[in-house]
Amino acid sequence: MARVSGRSCIVTGAAQGIGRAIGEALLDEGADVCFADINAAKVTEVALANQNRAQRAGGRVTHAQVDVTKREQVRAMIAHTVEVFGKLDVKFNNAGVNKPMNFLDVTEENWRFITDVNGLGCLIGMQEAAQQFIRQGTPGKIINTASVASRQGFGNVAPYCASKWGVVSLTQSGARDLARHDITVTGFAPGVVATEMWEQVDQDLLAIGAAERPGQAMEEFSAEILKGRVATPADITGTTTFLASKDSDYMTGQIVMIDGGMTLV
Template structure:
């Protein structure tokens, strides 16, 4: 029996990268999983590609198109998962965006775009998941995706750093408020992970003159990793499955660093 057998989970930002890997690892451990993303066509394809994986562990899989900044869409996503799985046990607020911009060039539009998705989207996701869990009366787990950028500021991604600091604060606030409902709130903070998002960040940094060649940004960020290499999504999922499992029932309000030793706190 898997570590999360019988648990119903939603993962946002699950059409690719870390989110997809989180969902697939949960399926392997027996959880029912709703893959959710703003890109409906792509996330539907991910869910369909995982039908056999789900069947192999006796789990169910579904998908939802969602803009995490829209409360009505988040509520509809949760309703769909509950209709198909019967309940909601674990909600991963993983959807996130970045749009590098040199510090003095950061605009209100850049700030609002990043803070809306990464900050407000996390808050709405936490609130609506908690309301469902409270109505069920069975407790639950909320897991938020932070970042090494939640622990220190970087000059070319200031709004992203601020948004991930917000995720840490929301995790702590939610943990304090929801403990009385037997809902735990935790998070994890990846470092440099070889995903499509990092490839886009690398390109964006070249466009704003912060990097001169492809791969430079990743190389420079990775130079301080004690483990000596960048992470893959598979390096993250052992921890995320733990946070979704009963093994972490006594943990709340904490952010787990999964960065290979980039930032020591």
Template sequence: MAGRVDGKRILITGAGSGMGRAVARRLAKEGAKLTIFDLNAEAAADARDEIVSEGGMAIAASGNVVSREDVAAAVAAGVETYGGLDVMFAIAGIIKPMHFLDVTEENWRTTLDINGLGSLICQQEAAKQMISQGTGGKLVLTSSIAGRQGYPNFAAYCGSKFAVNALVQAAARGLAEHGITCNAFAPGVVDTPLWRKLDLDIMELGDTSAPGQAFAEFSGSILVGRPGTPEDVTGTALYLASEDSDYMTGQVVMIDGGMVLV
């Protein structure tokens, strides 16, 4: 039986861990030809090996999303192996919580750089390739509940995810003439290495007193009654990569179990 993204050539940033890796595994099972991109070269190679051992197609490329050179090289590696690029997922991201009054220029700049500028560079480098092919394509970014609401300890992170929403709309309008769509999925509280570190960082700020407390408190208002797993976002990601979403652009889809109702 044909997969839902059979033969689609897909680049995924942040695919060495958490949601990026889960999305990569799901897309591979649906027939995608993947380029796994991550700052952590070992994690990227490990994800590639796992996908290949599961019968999927993947190559690994390591680099930093804020380096145009690194991103362009990853696009080129995928094109060399598969002959083109159809879909780009920008999933790589970071968070470092700080009390609002303590937010530093460094915290703001680093977070906006990786989550914001990194997404823009990935959109641009992927779109340039798609335009040169003349085939159109799909760009998918990663927003957050923090792209819909401000949280007191996440000012820089919220700024970066509101920026992601802006990039979704700007790219949707700017690239429509080339047949390129841009959307994002926006997770809530998902059990990944990012949240496990965040939980400890919040404890270090003195706002919680035990490991797991911040994660549990944040998960308390989720309507479906539990925090997310990386696999929970893969159905939406698959939809956004597949032809089923061809008539959709400029949208940010909440996939948060019901935390932010917009």
């Protein structure tokens, strides 16, 4: 369908899981994509693995190592993308972390680790992408990854919930401020998605005594999903490609829930 043909996109947290799937779906629709991640070896491997996919759809692919909490690294990632593709059109702020701890055990270190990546990293990514759009004198799209945890709190992932509520607020604040530059800011909120991150969360919950057996946490979180199953990354990418395309040009300040009906808001 080539809905994003010719659009230059950056996806952070793209070495695996949802981020990788977002980037690959964009390539399938003709976009130029920079896969970015803090894990240099893994994101390089992902970019190389997608060279043929990009060529088939008429797009291009590159990659960048980035710590999204470091502004200079974010600027360098954007500069690299513009150097390779000539411009930036779409910025996905998808990089995120979680490290479950029972509520009374949450430490300052745990809080800062999670909120720095998920909150501050999102803010810096939004600011630097917007500055690039303004320099270009072109419209732009910023798309943030929230979560079902941005709509309700869970006892053993409190910093994660707080950080994702922050993503919702940043999306709304950015949409209000950047509209005058013809920059839209939207986001999406996945529920339970079968990815490497969820596998790690399952292990962490087991380690802190919040679950008694492997897989229990995912089963319990998934029990209220109206669709009757957990999501795969492919369930998410129809929406993310839409948000990156012209079809969503009149949408801003909104978070789209993609949780199979887990949370009705």
